[in-house]
Amino acid sequence: EAGVAQSPRYKIIEKRQSVAFWCNPISGHATLYWYQQILGQGPKLLIQFQNNGVVDDSQLPKDRFSAERLKGVDSTLKIQPAKLEDSAVYLCASSTTGGAEAFFGQGTRLTVV
Amino acid sequence: QKEVEQNSGPLSVPEGAIASLNCTYSDRGSQSFFWYRQYSGKSPELIMFIYSNGDKEDGRFTAQLNKASQYVSLLIRDSQPSDSATYLCAVNNNDMRFGAGTRLTVKP
Numbered sequence: 001e002a003g004v005a006q007s008p009r010y011k012i013i014e015k016r017q018s019v020a021f022w023c024n025p026i027s028g029h030a031t032l033y034w035y036q037q038i039l040g041q042g043p044k045l046l047i048q049f050q051n052n053g054v055v056d057d058s059q060l061p062k063d064r065f066s067a068e069r070l071k072g073v074d075s076t077l078k079i080q081p082a083k084l085e086d087s088a089v090y091l092c093a094s095s096t097t098g099g100a101e102a103f104f105g106q107g108t109r110l111t112v113v
Numbered sequence: 114q115k116e117v118e119q120n121s122g123p124l125s126v127p128e129g130a131i132a133s134l135n136c137t138y139s140d141r142g143s144q145s146f147f148w149y150r151q152y153s154g155k156s157p158e159l160i161m162f163i164y165s166n167g168d169k170e171d172g173r174f175t176a177q178l179n180k181a182s183q184y185v186s187l188l189i190r191d192s193q194p195s196d197s198a199t200y201l202c203a204v205n206n207n208d209m210r211f212g213a214g215t216r217l218t219v220k221p
């Protein structure tokens with residue numbers, strides 16, 4: 001069974017530029033999560049989807065971050081404009097349902113300079 | 114605010130010893146609890162999950178849950194140097210929140 005796929009693996013951008021990350025969850029997984037993990041910290045939940053609906057986006061900085069999961073499968077996370085403090089690893093995870101164990105992709109390491 | 118608290122460590126144990134990792138959470142409605150292991154530069158990988166009060170054993174790992182005390186722990190028996198990693202506690206009540214993680218070092 002294929003795991004969670006994310007791209008790109010690495011991205012370096014200048015502050016005020018925009019960037020987008022892509023995630024393809026495990027087939028059949030209805031729940032998809034985006035996390036931000038800053039070095040030395042635990043993953044911080046940015047947004048959770050159940051199929052193509054948003055379950056929780058309370059910690060998403062909506063002035064600059066946006067995410068969508070239009071067909072209930074793939075998802076994209078966008079940052080526009082990026083700030084230096086956005087430098088982190090962005091992790092996508094998926095699970096069969098909202099209460100089940102989640103499986104992570106390899107992450108995208110973003111560096112904002 | 115849903116909080117998940119862990120001792121950041123580092124926790125150092127000798128090879129063969131028992132490592133004990135602890136986690137407390139604030140959301141009393143939480144239903145499912147997870148322990149993930151994260152090696153440096155890698156993504157979190159699931160070790161165990163527990164849904165009911167009590168103990169759950171899987172090989173060298175035992176998860177313990179006490180919902181009344183809002184406490185979940187992970188015991189690693191016969192610790193090996195390969196167990197050296199950061200251990201993340203995750204708590205789920207319609208959304209999955211993580212603690213900051215505890216860094217464990219197992220010394221040969």
